[in-house]
Amino acid sequence: MVNVYIKDLCKKFGRVEAVKDFDLEVKSGEFFVLLGPSGSGKSTVLNCIAGIIKPTKGEIWISDKLVVSTEKGLYVPPQERNLGMVFQDFALYPHMSVFDNITFPLKVRKFPENEIRMRAEQIAGILGIKHLLNRKPGQLSGGEKQRVGLARALIRNPPLLLMDEPLSNLDAKLRVLMRVELKRIQREFKTTVIYVTHDQVEALSMGDRIGIMSAGTLQQVGEPTEIYEKPINTFVAGFIGSPPMNMFNCTLTDLERGVLECDFGKYVLPKSVTEAIFMKAVKELILGVRPEHVKVISSQMPGAIEAKLIHVEKLGRELIAHLKIEESKITSIISPEVYSSLKETVWIIFDENKIHVFNKSSGQVIV
Amino acid sequence: MNKASLVVYTALTILAFMYFLPFWSVLTTALKSDIEVRMTIPIVPPSNPTTTPLLKAFELMKQGLVNSLLFTSFATIFSSLIGSVNGFMLSKVKFKHSDTVFLALSVGIFIPYHAVVIPLITVTSKAGIYNSILGMTIVHTTYGIPICTLFFKNFFDELPESILNAARIDGAGDFTIYKRIALPLSWPAFIITGVFQFTSIWNDFLFGVVLTKGSNQPASVVLANLLGTTAAEWNVQMAGTFIYALPVVAVYLLLGKYLIRGYLAGAIKG
Numbered sequence: 001m002v003n004v005y006i007k008d009l010c011k012k013f014g015r016v017e018a019v020k021d022f023d024l025e026v027k028s029g030e031f032f033v034l035l036g037p038s039g040s041g042k043s044t045v046l047n048c049i050a051g052i053i054k055p056t057k058g059e060i061w062i063s064d065k066l067v068v069s070t071e072k073g074l075y076v077p078p079q080e081r082n083l084g085m086v087f088q089d090f091a092l093y094p095h096m097s098v099f100d101n102i103t104f105p106l107k108v109r110k111f112p113e114n115e116i117r118m119r120a121e122q123i124a125g126i127l128g129i130k131h132l133l134n135r136k137p138g139q140l141s142g143g144e145k146q147r148v149g150l151a152r153a154l155i156r157n158p159p160l161l162l163m164d165e166p167l168s169n170l171d172a173k174l175r176v177l178m179r180v181e182l183k184r185i186q187r188e189f190k191t192t193v194i195y196v197t198h199d200q201v202e203a204l205s206m207g208d209r210i211g212i213m214s215a216g217t218l219q220q221v222g223e224p225t226e227i228y229e230k231p232i233n234t235f236v237a238g239f240i241g242s243p244p245m246n247m248f249n250c251t252l253t254d255l256e257r258g259v260l261e262c263d264f265g266k267y268v269l270p271k272s273v274t275e276a277i278f279m280k281a282v283k284e285l286i287l288g289v290r291p292e293h294v295k296v297i298s299s300q301m302p303g304a305i306e307a308k309l310i311h312v313e314k315l316g317r318e319l320i321a322h323l324k325i326e327e328s329k330i331t332s333i334i335s336p337e338v339y340s341s342l343k344e345t346v347w348i349i350f351d352e353n354k355i356h357v358f359n360k361s362s363g364q365v366i367v
Numbered sequence: 368m369n370k371a372s373l374v375v376y377t378a379l380t381i382l383a384f385m386y387f388l389p390f391w392s393v394l395t396t397a398l399k400s401d402i403e404v405r406m407t408i409p410i411v412p413p414s415n416p417t418t419t420p421l422l423k424a425f426e427l428m429k430q431g432l433v434n435s436l437l438f439t440s441f442a443t444i445f446s447s448l449i450g451s452v453n454g455f456m457l458s459k460v461k462f463k464h465s466d467t468v469f470l471a472l473s474v475g476i477f478i479p480y481h482a483v484v485i486p487l488i489t490v491t492s493k494a495g496i497y498n499s500i501l502g503m504t505i506v507h508t509t510y511g512i513p514i515c516t517l518f519f520k521n522f523f524d525e526l527p528e529s530i531l532n533a534a535r536i537d538g539a540g541d542f543t544i545y546k547r548i549a550l551p552l553s554w555p556a557f558i559i560t561g562v563f564q565f566t567s568i569w570n571d572f573l574f575g576v577v578l579t580k581g582s583n584q585p586a587s588v589v590l591a592n593l594l595g596t597t598a599a600e601w602n603v604q605m606a607g608t609f610i611y612a613l614p615v616v617a618v619y620l621l622l623g624k625y626l627i628r629g630y631l632a633g634a635i636k637g
Binding site: 050051052077078079081084085088089091104105153 | 527530533537538
């Protein structure tokens with residue numbers, strides 16, 4: 001187990017800044033997930049850690065070893081970084097058998113023959129691929145290839161394991177299985193993992209901590225619940241959660257009483273929120289409410305907003321109600337029981353303790 | 368079969384027949400006796416087939432064939448190997464100005480043989496390899512490097528970068544990656560390059576005629592002399608032509624199916 005420390009990392013491809021001002025410390029033994037949409041620079045960060053690409057600026061430490069520093073002109077090639085990596089396309093050597101694939105890292109390092117054999121047996125046992133050792137990668141299914149790729153990355157028992165979207169080429173069912181499997185293997189091997197994905201379900205379910213990236217910069221780092229409950233800006237708020245958070249443009253019209261003029265009409269903020277906004281003296285705001293914090297009722301109540309029920313997605317255990325207030329769209333998660341009592345015209349109430357208020361111009365959170 | 372395809376097939380059959388006719392004439396003439404050659408037209412099959420012209424032609428061309436086989440084989444192997452290393456470096460390792468190097472090499476493909484003939488004579492004489500099998504091997508190897516490099520670079524461009532990155536992380540240096548991964552994976556490129564090089568070196572006439580004399584001459588030059596010096600011994604000349612074509616035909620027959628697979632290798636991702 002090692003920790004990884006990245007300081008002020010920048011990477012430019014021509015004129016495009018793929019990563020900028022990136023600072024991060026991954027703790028020893030942690031399962032850290034870098035999450036972001038495609039093109040956000042998360043794979044670039046991973047490749048810089050692996051040594052596959054050289055950063056334009058910055059420093060990376062793996063444990064107490066400096067592996068790259070543009071300032072000191074230092075660059076340790078991937079061969080000497082002592083890490084394992086799993087690739088999205090598995091990157092198996094097509095002309096070698098499974099045995100030769102997973103033992104390649106040992107053969108290159110000239111391990112003795114009997115130790116190679118022993119370790120291969122052991123790792124193949126753990127990953128359940130013992131029966132495949134004589135096959136070629138072309139004869140394997142996606143899930144089997146993934147396990148072989150993982151076995152090859154783990155056979156040297158590296159203190160650091162990098163994974164670049166390892167599950168995105170697998171089918172949905174296998175992905176769920178492998179999520180659990182990967183966590184088990186991480187615990188078993190006691191290795192630090194840095195895991196790159198664009199899938200928020202993977203990130204929330206596997207990550208000890210998550211770092212969210214957008215447009216080359218790290219937006220927020222935190223534990224899954226923290227990221228979900230306290231997004232620090234509109235990007236994180238909109239990116240995490242499915243269906244995404246409802247967001248409305250608002251103008252603060254009455255500072256004293258916390259009255260907002262929103263897309264959908266008037267909304268009065270709770271007192272605690274009003275005080276926080278009062279301190280910031282911002283007028284243009286974005287109001288955010290997660291779908292599960294929008295309560296839908298069938299009859300009018302003080303403070304409830306009238307809405308039209310447009311469509312309901314039935315996902316079994318829960319339903320997603322698509323509603324419209326004037327021209328603004330809003331989604332809510334409701335139970336089947338509630339749904340059966342609803343007519344076309346409904347009333348909605350926001351859970352006051354769970355609303356988010358962002359500064360419209362900066363996108364940063366206020367409350 | 369509808370009318371349109373009937374027309375197409377008829378036209379294709381005629382064209383195929385016309386394409387085949389010269390080769391057929393070579394074969395028939397090569398098996399005829401001196402007298403029958405003069406009495407009949409070439410396409411008529413021999414009434415009394417004889418191997419005398421073939422044996423005579425082989426006797427005359429023996430040394431030339433050995434010479435050609437030697438330098439063609441060595442030059443094919445060397446130029447393919449060098450092209451393979453070059454292609455790997457230019458495609459996957461990339462170094463400073465590698466694009467410029469590749470551009471310069473590509474220009475080499477378009478230099479006509481004739482433009483370098485006189486300098487070649489001077490250089491090979493000064494190097495002491497003029498009029499030798501070694502000289503022919505070196506000249507053909509060198510001349511084949513650009514095209515071989517191009518073949519291999521195109522092939523390696525198709526190889527996923529992640530395989531090489533995986534190998535780097537697994538601890539392999541550039542040489543190990545080439546030896547253990549790039550080389551074994553590039554057999555389709557070796558087949559294509561090998562067949563191409565073998566055919567073009569075997570068929571080369573110009574370098575042979577200007578860089579060799581007497582017993583060091585390649586088969587192509589010996590064959591031409593056969594045609595020019597012997598007074599209208601058509602059957603022997605055609606027998607010589609037939610013998611001369613055999614190695615290339617053999618290479619195609621032997622490697623034909625791999626050749627097609629090799630051409631397609633880039634198109635089908637494993």
